[in-house]
């Protein structure tokens with residue numbers, strides 16, 4: 001990717017600006033707490049649709065609105081994009097058999113490609129999906145990607161939709177083969193990155209793009225940052241109004257080039273836990289999620305849009321294996337896949353109108369596993385989704401035949417339920433650069449808080465029903481409630497903070513800040529613009545100082561809150577010994593959250609200090625260059641007075657020769 005860019009005029013956060021705008025070397029940045037621009041969109045809701053006929057012997061399903069690119073399919077298409085927003089339709093579901101475990105003479109399964117159907121000969125059960133690929137080794141990942149994923153990647157790139165692609169299936173069935181691929185046959189990750197960068201290349205005249213990524217794995221129910229495995233602290237999931245959920249403290253490097261992105265992913269892949277199992281010599285023992293966050297600035301109509309593409313390679317379901325460690329991993333894997341299956345089942349019932357809202361049965365247990373919690377935004381309507389289900393067609397006389405048949409049935413049932421889910425996806429809002437969005441952001445934050453409160457009530461309702469449950473289950477449920485309450489408390493704090501910022505003058509300050517900064521950095525280097533630049537710089541200092549004051553006051557507010565929580569904690573421990581243990585854990589979680597918030601804010605302040613220092617240095621440099629070039633009478637290498645000598649030493653300090661610098665701002 002070329003480094004030549006016109007100045008960025010966006011309301012990106014200061015922390016982002018300092019890594020991108022200042023063209024520092026590629027950094028692994030941990031994002032600070034949400035800034036104004038980060039607070040964008042709460043997850044949107046699912047819609048109900050009329051009941052679809054449940055499984056009989058033959059399932060004929062509507063295709064997803066992403067369009068079926070295969071020829072010959074006669075199935076109707078579900079409603080597609082109506083005037084761009086929202087998207088109402090089904091999840092794209094595709095089936096891909098592993099060619100190595102297929103014996104056509106003995107397999108109970110047969111595939112009808114023209115109708116995208118897979119049938120079991122022994123019991124005449126038949127399933128239809130958006131795509132059912134043939135079990136051929138010659139079928140490339142590119143062909144599968146083109147039919148099952150590229151419509152979603154295109155919507156992600158061109159229309160600002162979030163996209164989620166995940167591979168699900170039994171161990172050894174071909175998930176990693178499809179997602180990761182090989183040098184000869186690149187997988188979905190590489191193919192979507194190719195699409196992203198060719199889009200950037202094509203649109204570089206009219207649009208500016210910035211990309212950041214996160215790459216994590218869920219191993220034994222713990223989230224591991226694949227781009228920074230040195231940290232021993234467990235990463236936590238939080239609700240987030242922009243992306244639905246977010247991981248606190250995960251590294252999120254800004255991407256400078258395709259090569260850098262691919263090498264980061266390679267690094268992450270190498271950090272992933274893999275081991276040999278009974279079915280796969282290099283089995284993934286974790287679920288991995290790669291998120292590519294794209295910020296697009298349309299220079300023609302001065303709008304900005306954010307969208308996220310999530311690529312997930314799930315671990316495979318499996319039966320008990322001989323190794324103790326593999327068994328332990330396997331039980332975590334199976335538990336989280338069961339949670340995913342339950343979520344999919346409930347969403348499918350809800351979409352079919354078969355669950356009753358009043359009984360509380362439509363409560364979707366996203367919090368039962370880290371996997372479902374992370375996929376929650378996607379499955380609850382903030383993302384277009386494509387699921388690739390990989391299967392073993394097997395053969396009746398193979399050693400693993402029974403396991404293959406039952407796992408393939410499980411996978412197909414999962415796929416069939418997923419196909420029943422109707423999602424109503426809003427594309428991410430385009431925001432005008434320079435327009436005040438605070439009021440809308442506040443509304444969205446309020447909605448998220450309200451949704452959380454409903455979830456808390458729902459969870460409480462369920463706990464009060466559970467009179468026959470044993471103590472450990474009740475405790476676990478209570479912990480879940482405490483967790484949501486803690487998250488809710490933090491979002492409420494954030495809302496208060498944002499509301500305080502919503503004073504018109506303060507909002508303008510935030511907007512102007514980035515414009516000023518851009519003017520400052522994007523200014524030419526003649527004398528008059530240098531003066532403008534100096535004036536801007538002074539203005540900028542004032543504003544940053546104002547924000548620092550705001551941050552300090554917020555830190556003070558949080559510290560106060562912390563004190564109150566400490567006091568309440570002490571009081572509760574005195575007065576309520578019966579629930580002391582649980583109360584302790586809950587309070588600890590709240591305290592830890594608040595301490596993290598303070599830490600983040602302090603980091604933000606540090607970032608700002610850093611930006612001020614960099615700007616001071618830049619200004620000094622510009623002054624030097626201006627004075628050197630604008631003095632036409634001066635001989636280029638003659639040093640006559642003390643100021644010139646000082647200038648020379650300053651040039652040395654900056655390690656430059658006295659040539660006019662080329663001013664360019666890169667956003668990645």
Ligand SMILES: Nc1ncnc2c1ncn2[C@@H]1O[C@H](COP(=O)(O)OP(=O)(O)OP(=O)(O)O)[C@@H](O)[C@H]1O
Pocket residue numbers: 097098099100136137169170171172173174175176177178280282283284285314315316317390
């Ligand atoms: N469509 C395919 N064409 C050719 N080879 C395949 C295909 N699918 C899978 N394989 C091969 O099968 C083996 C297992 O595949 P892979 O590792 O992708 O399985 P997996 O589903 O990711 O398993 P796990 O859940 O254990 O990680 C690999 O050797 C892979 O190369």
